[in-house]
Amino acid sequence: MLSIWKKIPEQIKRLSFLVILIVAGYLLISPLFIPPDFGKYGHFRASAVEEIASQQMNYVGHEICANCHEDVSVIKSKGYHKNVACEVCHGPAFLHAEDPGSATLEAPRGRSYCTLCHEYLPSRPTGFPQIVAISHNPMKPCITCHDPHKPEPPVTPKECSACHATIARTLSISYHIYLPCTRCHETPEKHKINPREFTPSKPSTREFCGGCHSIDAKSDKGIPRIDLATHGHRYVCWQCHYPHLPEAK
Amino acid sequence: MEELIYHLTNILKEVSGYIYPNEIELHWGLLIVIYPYLTGLVAGAFILASLVKVFNVKELQQTYRLSLLTALSFLIIAPLPLLVHLGHPEKSFEIFLTPNKSSAMAMFGFVYAWYLMAVLLLEIWLDYRKDIIIWASSEKGIKKWIHKLVSLFSSDISERAIKFDKKAIKAITIIGIPSAFLLHGYVGFIFGSIKANPWWSSVLMPIAFLFSAMVSGIALVLLIYMVIYSWRPKGINMQCLDKMASYLFYVMIVDFSLETLDFIHRTYEAEESIKILAELVGGKLFVSLVVIQVLLGMIIPLGSIATAKLFKMPEELRKLIYFVSSILILIGIFSTRWNIVIGGQLFSKSFRGLTEYKMTIFGLEGLLVSIGIMLSPILILYVLTKILPPWEEVRNP
Numbered sequence: 088m089l090s091i092w093k094k095i096p097e098q099i100k101r102l103s104f105l106v107i108l109i110v111a112g113y114l115l116i117s118p119l120f121i122p123p124d125f126g127k128y129g130h131f132r133a134s135a136v137e138e139i140a141s142q143q144m145n146y147v148g149h150e151i152c153a154n155c156h157e158d159v160s161v162i163k164s165k166g167y168h169k170n171v172a173c174e175v176c177h178g179p180a181f182l183h184a185e186d187p188g189s190a191t192l193e194a195p196r197g198r199s200y201c202t203l204c205h206e207y208l209p210s211r212p213t214g215f216p217q218i219v220a221i222s223h224n225p226m227k228p229c230i231t232c233h234d235p236h237k238p239e240p241p242v243t244p245k246e247c248s249a250c251h252a253t254i255a256r257t258l259s260i261s262y263h264i265y266l267p268c269t270r271c272h273e274t275p276e277k278h279k280i281n282p283r284e285f286t287p288s289k290p291s292t293r294e295f296c297g298g299c300h301s302i303d304a305k306s307d308k309g310i311p312r313i314d315l316a317t318h319g320h321r322y323v324c325w326q327c328h329y330p331h332l333p334e335a336k
Numbered sequence: 337m338e339e340l341i342y343h344l345t346n347i348l349k350e351v352s353g354y355i356y357p358n359e360i361e362l363h364w365g366l367l368i369v370i371y372p373y374l375t376g377l378v379a380g381a382f383i384l385a386s387l388v389k390v391f392n393v394k395e396l397q398q399t400y401r402l403s404l405l406t407a408l409s410f411l412i413i414a415p416l417p418l419l420v421h422l423g424h425p426e427k428s429f430e431i432f433l434t435p436n437k438s439s440a441m442a443m444f445g446f447v448y449a450w451y452l453m454a455v456l457l458l459e460i461w462l463d464y465r466k467d468i469i470i471w472a473s474s475e476k477g478i479k480k481w482i483h484k485l486v487s488l489f490s491s492d493i494s495e496r497a498i499k500f501d502k503k504a505i506k507a508i509t510i511i512g513i514p515s516a517f518l519l520h521g522y523v524g525f526i527f528g529s530i531k532a533n534p535w536w537s538s539v540l541m542p543i544a545f546l547f548s549a550m551v552s553g554i555a556l557v558l559l560i561y562m563v564i565y566s567w568r569p570k571g572i573n574m575q576c577l578d579k580m581a582s583y584l585f586y587v588m589i590v591d592f593s594l595e596t597l598d599f600i601h602r603t604y605e606a607e608e609s610i611k612i613l614a615e616l617v618g619g620k621l622f623v624s625l626v627v628i629q630v631l632l633g634m635i636i637p638l639g640s641i642a643t644a645k646l647f648k649m650p651e652e653l654r655k656l657i658y659f660v661s662s663i664l665i666l667i668g669i670f671s672t673r674w675n676i677v678i679g680g681q682l683f684s685k686s687f688r689g690l691t692e693y694k695m696t697i698f699g700l701e702g703l704l705v706s707i708g709i710m711l712s713p714i715l716i717l718y719v720l721t722k723i724l725p726p727w728e729e730v731r732n733p
Binding site: 096097098099101102104105113117120121125126130209210 | 492
């Protein structure tokens with residue numbers, strides 16, 4: 088045993104001593120810093136679950152609301168707001184559920200709350216009901232016309248621009264401003280109520296635009312004309328020309 | 337709050353196209369640019385040192401210890417930008433206590449510790465051991481005790497012990513090369529595996545990081561060597577300098593080819609992100625990528641070193657070319673890190689817009705802290721050369 092010890096170079100002995108010191112230090116210190124219940128369920132403190140669970144609850148979830156407000160819940164479950172939880176508008180309801188008498192909830196009455204979702208924004212999906220609040224019945228609270236539990240417009244929008252504001256603004260400076268949208272887009276009546284399921288059409292033939300723009304079309308003199316037989320090969324006109332702002336400069 | 341709004345309003349003016357709200361401000365700033373830059377310098381400097389021991393490049397003997405000390409001083413500082421960025425440095429040791437094996441970022445602690453303790457410190461200790469013992473025997477006062485402590489009170493300088501040291505150093509260097517690859521390849525791995533970001537997500541990333549690391553590390557040692565040795569009595573050894581420049585040139589060619597390959601591959605693949613990336617490269621990153629990284633940091637140094645070698649220019653002119661080239665390369669590689677880290681966050685994941693990075697001067701994420709972090713390895717290197725002088729003339733035969 089002694090002969091083996093003698094054969095080990097001196098520097099290795101010293102290094103080994105240092106390594107043993109570091110490893111021993113690590114082993115001694117680590118239990119002091121690792122929480123005893125660490126790793127019981129996963130890479131976290133097991134007691135963290137209880138700590139989080141013991142925190143004061145604020146929200147109860149829409150099922151609890153439905154226990155007492157069944158009538159509203161039934162109406163809402165069939166409307167467009169079926170995926171908007173009650174507490175999104177009425178606020179945290181835990182205290183109210185515990186003691187409905189003393190803790191009452193409020194509903195937003197102002198215009199600014201609904202517009203958080205319904206103000207016009209170009210990045211919102213097409214067909215999502217959007218308004219430009221400044222010009223949409225100014226000063227009138229939303230709930231006077233719309234029932235938030237069954238949000239169907241009392242009158243369906245007369246103008247396409249109610250939802251398609253960007254296109255309407257683009258069109259306003261275009262030569263095509265005097266054409267009604269329905270001249271080019273055949274629009275099913277149900278599109279106004281259910282816009283994504285019933286979509287309007289687009290012109291699918293070259294002859295459609297040719298109705299005004301071909302050489303032999305019977306239309307006003309000032310309208311630019313082309314020979315459909317030679318112009319643009321087989322492409323549909325709107326593949327090259329943007330009809331909402333044709334030949335923009 | 338007002339300050340925050342002012343800050344965001346300023347950035348908003350620079351936003352173009354459509355971006356998601358959480359993309360206005362960048363999450364990773366200048367500190368995260370510095371972090372891969374520093375680890376790259378470490379890996380590069382170590383690989384230069386390994387050329388002497390593993391590949392027996394005799395001309396570079398003079399730079400061996402200098403490279404090791406440079407690698408060590410930059411390695412000590414390398415995690416600092418991360419700690420400053422994350423905050424709570426006092427909690428950092430917890431990643432060692434409860435290692436999370438499924439987190440690549442948490443595993444960095446172990447890669448770092450392995451590289452520092454099992455490779456770099458060990459190699460330096462074994463290489464210096466004999467010299468430290470001899471220095472300590474002839475010194476007095478505090479210096480003697482520092483050297484005694486650093487040598488772990490070792491005293492065996494018999495021929496057998498020295499022979500063992502040499503063998504051990506070679507073995508460590510051989511282990512050290514893949515370790516250095518691991519250290520810096522890991523940084524590339526982190527970026528390369530962020531699959532949601534088309535600017536980062538590339539299998540070439542770890543390899544490209546590695547070669548750019550070698551380029552920057554060799555350039556750094558070359559620069560430090562030229563600065564220090566032009567003041568030392570022995571002066572610059574041209575053979576050594578030429579050899580270093582040659583290796584720098586070869587590695588740069590590989591690095592340049594890899595980056596070109598990446599560029600061609602991206603252009604050919606032309607995924608849906610290509611348009612926004614083209615807009616990024618042609619717009620917000622034009623100066624830092626095309627001008628600084630590619631032209632100043634790569635093409636000009638490559639061209640000038642090639643010209644210096646090809647036309648066998650006079651010594652003084654060669655020195656000037658190497659000096660300027662290495663500075664340009666260091667700036668160029670910094671720009672590479674900038675373009676990867678900052679560039680990857682400038683475009684929206686909607687691929688429809690670009691945001692802007694506004695660097696602050698004060699504060700933990702600011703320019704001043706970053707400059708301090710970048711300069712501190714130089715200070716550490718100065719202290720290290722006082723304790724462990726790397727000069728040939730103080731080396732004991």
